[in-house]
Amino acid sequence: MPKMERGPVGWIWCVIRWDSMVEMSAGRFSPVRRVRGRSGQGSRVVGPRIPTMGVAGVGSAADVRGRHEWSGQGPWRRRLSPSDKRDRETLEVIAERGRTRVGGVTQREGNRILRRTLEQRGVEQALEVVNWLQQREWKPNLISFSILLAKVARSIPAGPRLSPQEKLKHAGLATQIFDRMVTAKIDADVILYNSLISVYARLGDTMTAVEILRRLEKTGLQPNCRSYNTVLSAFASFSTASLEEALAIFKEMNERGIEPNVVTYSTLIDICGQRGDVRICFEVFSSMRKAGVRPNILTYGSLIHSCARNGYLDAAEGLLDKLESRELASVQCYTSMIHGFTKFNKLNKAFEIFQRMCERGISPNIRTYTVLIDGAAKAGDVNLAFQLFSSLRRAGLEPNEITYSTLLHAGGRSRYLDQAFEAFEEARKVGKLPEERATFLGLVDAFGKAGDTDRALSVFQGARTAGVSIDEPMMTSLIGACSRGNEFQLVWDIFEQMKLNGLQPGKATYMALLAACANAGELVRACMVFDEMKRSGLPDEVAYNALLIACGKARDLNAAVNIFDDMKKSGIKLSLKSYASLLHAMSDKCRDRRGCKGELSASQSFGGTG
Known part of the structure; x- marks a missing residue:
């Protein structure tokens, strides 16, 4: 031994x-x-x-x-320790559906198990753990419910990027936890109410957040600074409340004797900047100094952002110079300054700020590059936008959904479709496809105009994968893409699928179908589409002209004359383009005197004499 x-x-x-x-x-x-x-x-x-x-x-x-x-x-x-082993065994029991028994769980041990489950498996699994522990005579206390609500709040991503289904899910979990606490006859404290306010603030439901604040006051509890800061943060993140409402919350806070801190003032400056009132931003900043609250980098960042986004670029740059002299300028301050210059079409000045930032040893982040890409695209320099995208990859940064959305939106409006499709495939591969419908709609339309049906269909499928709502404009763009690519069978398949999904065709859809019929030389189908259009009360001079062009391409002069007569009977004002369409049909007929012998006459299908 x-x-x-x-x-x-x-x-x-x-x-x-x-x-x-x-x-x-x-x-x-x-x-x-x-x-x-x-x-x-x-x-x-x-x-x-x-x-x-x-x-x-x-x-x-x-x-x-x-x-x-x-x-x-x-x-x-x-x-x-025995408690550690019991935690581990309890989690194994939950995973294996209660194969092992654990007895004698104390209050402290139960909360420790709850925390570990929240870290590893999420809120829904933690609620199952609570049920399982309650069967073994463990009772959750106020700390247990506070832990659960705080986790729900932290699991909600910042910013208005949640789908309605995800919002309902998080709100439902918060409501379920609070109801279970009420059922257990446990009185909530300020900390728990703050977590509940934080849930609805992150969801953008500012009205419910304010209602919970009022409920907190009615229970006899005294709201603290964090309670009001959470409500103000909801006003800053979501533009659902007016500036007057935010100032009223701030005034109420002072009347209750609750001293605002640096977070309160910084958030209020941000709210004023979003509503476009820079004068009040500086008034809040001045009152902050008078109250003895020392501004920090967050305060200066909010002030620079408010000035830059509203066109006060000289004031914003002066604040940035002041921070640089104190060696306090951060990447957020420089990015806000760059965003202001790109917003007001001063791309050269934006790159000067970018150069200053790099010379001071401050590395740009993904938002900095995204702002520059957006500025280059707005200035019409899409090639520069793709060069910046390559630069951020060389810098070791990973693009996010906003970066890809900005780049794809720029590529869809330019001739750089190959690079745009490469970026789209990359975003789909890494699971970062944007959720903005306009981005996919622009790409489908761009590839359709280029006659690239395969890529248009690939982008459409990517939109469905990303959970983007497929509506009538999206389907119409896809119909136009297939028509230009001479995929006429796909045109009718998409139209039938559109009706099966309950989407009502609009005027743009019918016009795309008429153009497809004209390109394919299918006058009979064009007349059927036009009849359906008439039943919906949608046809106008443009639709009649499209049908006249279809008659010309089908070499059916009789149908063209009947359609022209129907235009006059319907009271549609004839323009020069209408006569030009009729002449176009007559000239096509003169090129081919064989007509449409051996086939069903489209004029009979339309109701003419033939």
């Missing part, structure tokens, strides 16, 4: 006999460093050590493993 000896004060180490190397080679020992004692002095490697936990005379490592369970590896190995 290894011999345990004590050295200087504060040290414990193992002197291993060389004959124990045989045991080590069999896997009973592990080579580790000497144990650091309470004195905190350094140590050196002396050979294999058994995990003695500071107790001399313990047997081999195999003996220790036989009596205790261990967690971690190397110097971080520690013996699991």
Whole structure:
């Protein structure tokens, strides 16, 4: 057995006999460093050590493993306490549907299990853990429900990017947790109410957030600064409340004797900037200084952003110079300044700020590049936008959904369709397709005009994968793309699928169908589409002209004359384009005197005499 000896004060180490190397080679020992004692002095490697936990005379490592369970590896190995083992066993029980029993769970242990489940498996699984523990006579307390609500709030991503279904899911979880707390006859405190306010603030439901604040006041509890800051943050993140409402919340806060902090003032400056009132931004900043609250980088960042977005570029640049002189300028301040210059079509000035930023050793982030890409696209320099996209990849940054959306929107409005499609395929591969319908609509339309039906269909499929709502304009653009690509069977398949999905065809859809019929030379189908259009009360001079062009391409002069007569009977004012369409049909007929013998006359289909 290894011999345990004590050295200087504060040290414990193992002197291993060389004959124990045989045991080590069999896997009973592990080579580790000497144990650091309470004195905190350094140590050196002396050979294999058994995990003695500071107790001399313990047997081999195999003996220790036989009596205790261990967690971690190397110097971080520690013996699991009974509560740790119980946590682990409880989670295994939940995963394996109650195969092992755990009894005697204390209040503290139950909350520890709840925290671990929230970290590993989410809120829904944690609620199942609560149910399981309650069956074993464990009762959740106020801390338990506060932990659950705080996790729901943290799981909601910032910004207005949630779908209605996701919003309902998070709101439903918060309501379920609060109702269970009420059922358990547990009185909520300010911390729990703040978590509940935070849930609805992150969801953008500012009205419900204010209602919960009022409910907090009615219960006799005193709201704190965080309660009001959370409501104001909802006003800043979502433009659903007016500036007057935000100022009223701020005034109420002062009347209650709650001192605003730097977060309060910074958020209020941001709200004023979003509503376009820079004068009030500086008034809030001045009152902040008078109240003795010292502004920080967050405050200056909000002030620069408010000035830059509203065109006060000189004032914003002056604030940035002040921060630079104090070595306080951050990447957010520079990005806000760049965004202001790109918004007002001063791309050269934006790149000057970008250069200043890089010279000071501040690395641009993904938002900085996204703002520059958007500015280049708005200036019409799409090639520069794609160059910036390549630069951010070389800088080791990963594009997000907003970056891809900005780049694809720019590519769809230009001739750089190959690069746009490469970016689209990359976004689909990494699972970062944007959720904006306008981006996909622009790409489908762009590829359709280029006659690239395959890419248009690929983008359409990507929109469905990203969960974008497929509406009538999207289907119409796809019909136009297939028509230009001479995929006429796909045109009718898409139209039938559109009606099966309950989408009502509009005027643009019928016009796209008429153009497809004209390109295919299918006058009979064109007349059927026109009849359906007439039943919907949609035809006008443009529709009649499209039908006249279809008659010309089908070499059916009789149908063209009948349609022209029907135009006059319907009271549609004839323009020069209408006569031009009729002449076009007559000239096509003159080129081919064979007419439409052997086929069903389209004029009969339309109701003419033939």
